[in-house]
Amino acid sequence: MPLISIVLRNVWKKKARSLGLALAIAFAVMTVVTLSVVGNGLETSATAILKVGKADxxxxxxxxxxxxxxxxxxxxxxxxxxxxxxxxxxxxxxxxxxxxxxxxxxxxxxxxxxxxxxxxxxxxxxxxxxxxxxxxxxxxxxxxxxxxxxxxxxxxxxxxxxxxxxxxxxxxxxxxxxxxxxxxxxxxxxxxxxxxxxxxxxxxxxxxxxxxxxxxxxxxxxxxxxRTAAQFGREDLTLVFVKAAATGSAILAVVIGAIIVGNTMLLSLFERTKEFGLLRAIGWTRTEVLALVMGEGLLLAVVGAGVGVGLSFGAASLLERLPELVGVLHVRFSQDAFWRGLLTALVMTLLGTIYPALRAAFRSPLDALGHE
Amino acid sequence: MSDAPHIHRTGGPAAASALADGPPNDGPSLAGAPDNDQAAAGLAVEVRDVVKVYADGGIRALDGVDLEVRRSEFVAITGPSGCGKSTLLHLMAALDRPTSGTVKVNGRDLREIRNLSQFRREEVGLVFQLHNLLPQLSAVENVEIAMPWSPRHSRSRAERARQLLAEMQLAGAERRQPSQLSGGERQRVAIARALANEPGVLLADEPTGSLDSASVDRFLQMLGRLREDHSTTIVLVTHDMAVAAAADRTVHMRDGRVVDAPPGA
Structure with missing residues (x-):
């Protein structure tokens, strides 16, 4: 039975917890991707006038x-x-x-x-x-x-x-x-x-x-x-503020997401202390325990990224229809949006999972086996 | 059992080679060379003047324990609660380190083994009072998780796990979850898991503590068959004198000491 099977079973076994984690990741991904796409959309709309004149x-x-x-x-x-x-x-x-x-x-x-x-x-x-x-x-x-x-x-x-x-x-x-x-x-x-x-x-x-x-x-x-969109972005202070707010919000979303993931993983791994003790006692290495925990996080990150990017489509479409933004915001999703979402999910999961995973891997097996 | 995919038999040259060539785990490996004297004496386990003091509270759990267990021998360790018998078993399983003294398993001094994960996986099999099966995995998967990872050996792992379960009279129960098994069946799955890598030494800590008498009888029959078929050395900690009576030899402990084990018996 490959490691991925155990990862899948563990994630599936605690459906409510896994769903909660995937949703936390998804909402953070949605926030980051939507803000990024909206920021880029506003910049594209704003800079579009530069292209009308076909000037140098x-x-x-x-x-x-x-x-x-x-x-x-x-x-x-x-x-x-x-x-x-x-x-x-x-x-x-x-x-x-x-x-x-x-x-x-x-x-x-x-x-x-x-x-x-x-x-x-x-x-x-x-x-x-x-x-x-x-x-x-x-x-x-x-x-x-x-x-x-x-x-x-x-x-x-x-x-x-x-x-x-x-x-x-x-x-x-x-x-x-x-x-x-x-x-x-x-x-x-x-x-x-x-x-x-x-x-x-x-x-x-x-x-x-x-x-x-x-x-x-x-x-x-x-x-x-x-001459360039980047120069425009620097000259237009409104756009500068919008992009800075978007970046700040995205960082905040990732940090909050990482805290949620870390807290949930820590609680979950605390419940499973005895399981990790057993695995270490029957010969699993620390690396294998780390791989198991990180694998579970990775799986949730990929699912969360997919759901988050999907949600961001909906969120961006809703924003585009806001009366204040009609005609101003033209949202365009590119492949970059998906990769950005995946990267966000991975970074957030890594930040949230690494400490619980290290704790699980480095605890003495005897100590862990005695945990109730 | 002869049809089982051969992993390795501990203690011999194959074991040394497997340890040397094993995958990188917690350390660069490996056990020190087997002690020729111990090997010549046919000892599977050798405990010399072992002291274990727990730092928190200064409890002296073991106080100068000496014990020898020959290859293929079945030794029961008995004694009142808190006398140090489980602590002694944990030291043999390399789950803990002695404060002083030496513990050798299959001729290897455990202090010199750097890759303890590999030792625990290949040299000893562990059975606990509470079977400790993973509830999300089936019986056969619970046995497989004790075997080394390698996608290439995935099929042989599954075959071997099924074979071990059949030996434990659990054929047909391979896909059942632990919650669908009786206490005795779960304990037999735990034994199958302990034997997954053909360890030379099986260490059992109160394995019958949660079983009814019929399951205890069956469990003892399993151990007897194990010794016949695989010459496995068994060290079993128990409170149950009926279980201890099934052993070749019983070692009594009290207050961290072996009180009446005849030396070299």
């Missing part, structure tokens, strides 16, 4: 808590354009608007029509809006589909009724779910004349992107340049 890098105001709160004066945009190595600099205003309960955080982008092509926008139907129009809008094809609108329809936003003059594609779900307005119109709706949120920069062919970034940062220290 993006410029935002330094030190803002939320990058969408960044304000850059259009006069600064001119200075950026004049920086050596800069091929084009497109300034856009990004605002959010609650359209209805299903779309509480709808993205609106203000951009001059002449910058649409450099920004990576393709008109699928209709035509671009006029530069100074105050009641024209273009919808991303996903937004149009979502609202059931087409060219010529009316779209109410910012307290005004706008005519849909074009349907566009950016090749990016974030952009395709948004609406685009003439820049002055959106600035007017939001009472921020002459201001853009961020600037998308493309550099000249052959120019060094880091050098151009450095030149801009040096000349305009009030600005930050962003």
């Amino acid at each position: 890098f993006t410029i935002v105001q330094k030190g803002v808590p939320d990058i969408l709160n960044s304000t850059i004066d259009e006069s600064t945009l001119v200075r950026i354009e004049k920086t050596p190595g800069v091929k084009s600099a497109v300034g856009v205003l990004v605002e959010t608007q609650k359209i209805n309960a299903s779309n509480p955080v709808f993205i609106e982008v203000g951009i001059p029509p002449e910058d649409l092509t450099p920004f990576g926008v393709t008109i699928l139907s209709g035509h671009p809006y006029s530069p100074d129009a105050t009641n024209q809008v273009m919808l991303g094809w996903r937004a149009a589909q979502n609202f059931g609108l087409h060219v010529g329809s009316s779209f109410v936003a910012n307290g005004t009724t706008n005519t849909v003059v074009g349907i566009f594609s950016t090749g990016n779900s974030f952009g395709d779910d948004a609406a685009m307005f003439p820049l002055p119109a959106l600035q007017g709706y939001n009472r921020v004349p002459g201001v853009v949120t961020m600037v998308f920069v493309k550099v000249d062919h052959g120019a060094s992107i880091p050098s151009v970034e450095h030149s801009i940062s040096y000349a305009m220290p009030e600005l930050s340049t962003i």
Whole structure:
């Protein structure tokens, strides 16, 4: 009879205890995986706007808590354009608007029509809006589909009724779910004349992107340049806080889980002291007793990880449907989520099991046999 | 029994080789070389001037015990509760160490054995008053757990366990859980487990203490057959004089001393 058979029998014999342990592991795994997936989802959603512009890098105001709160004066945009190595600099205003309960955080982008092509926008139907129009809008094809609108329809936003003059594609779900307005119109709706949120920069062919970034940062220290999602994560303080809270909660979940596992294992092994004494008395080595106890923990960890990842699917889906997060959180599970869950379960089980296992293995067999 | 997969017979060259080549366990192995004098004298167990003092309370459980048990001999140790007979048995089983004196089993001084797990697995078989079977395992599995781990030998382990149970007249009860067995049957499973690795010495601590008289008779018959078939040395601790009467020799103990065992008898 292989060791795994004894492990299975022991786990099966105490069904309620095993179930409790597996659930404790599963809940910790669910917490870690869900927080991680949600954190990544928020970062992905937030950084998706960077990809819309298909730029070499993006410029935002330094030190803002939320990058969408960044304000850059259009006069600064001119200075950026004049920086050596800069091929084009497109300034856009990004605002959010609650359209209805299903779309509480709808993205609106203000951009001059002449910058649409450099920004990576393709008109699928209709035509671009006029530069100074105050009641024209273009919808991303996903937004149009979502609202059931087409060219010529009316779209109410910012307290005004706008005519849909074009349907566009950016090749990016974030952009395709948004609406685009003439820049002055959106600035007017939001009472921020002459201001853009961020600037998308493309550099000249052959120019060094880091050098151009450095030149801009040096000349305009009030600005930050962003090239990667990680840089975005560092600049956006809200995202920093969200991720820090997620990491802290995950660590707490693992620690609490490990304490539960350790406490339950310790109680369980205390009950089985005589059994371990017997095994040692009939010739089992300490290593074999350790393997038995750790094997039981490992089995529960694998089961707990599987259940935990499954639960995290449900939890993340529920979070995605929360009115506050609809449109903001786009959860995507990857293989990483499973491995992260398994790793969490293994670390937690190892932390919780190692001490009870060592106690079981290193207790004198005679002493253990006399235990009642 | 002759059809049983051969593990090894203790005390001989095969045993020494098996110990030397054994898997890494609690230590790098192994028993010191067998004592030629003891081997020549045909002694399975030799206890010389053994003292055991428990640190907590300073109780002197054994006070200069000397005892010799020849190969294939059946020795019963009797005496009042607390006289040290179980302590003596635990020292022979390497479950405890003497404060002073020497204990040799199959010619090996137990102080020199570094891998005690291997010694307990291969050199001695232990039977307790309360059978101590694992309730979650079947009878045959309870016997198998005493055998060395090796996936390669999984089938031969199971075959040997079934064979031992058949010898204990438990054929047909292999898949039963301990809770489905009578007290006598459980004790016979415990004996089968003790014999799993063909130990040279069987050590039994009050094995009949929880059995009815019919089960005791059957148990003694089993021990008799064991000696006939396997020449197993048996050291049995008991309060029951009827059980002691079945032994070749009875050793009486009182207050940590052997009181009337004729030397070398």
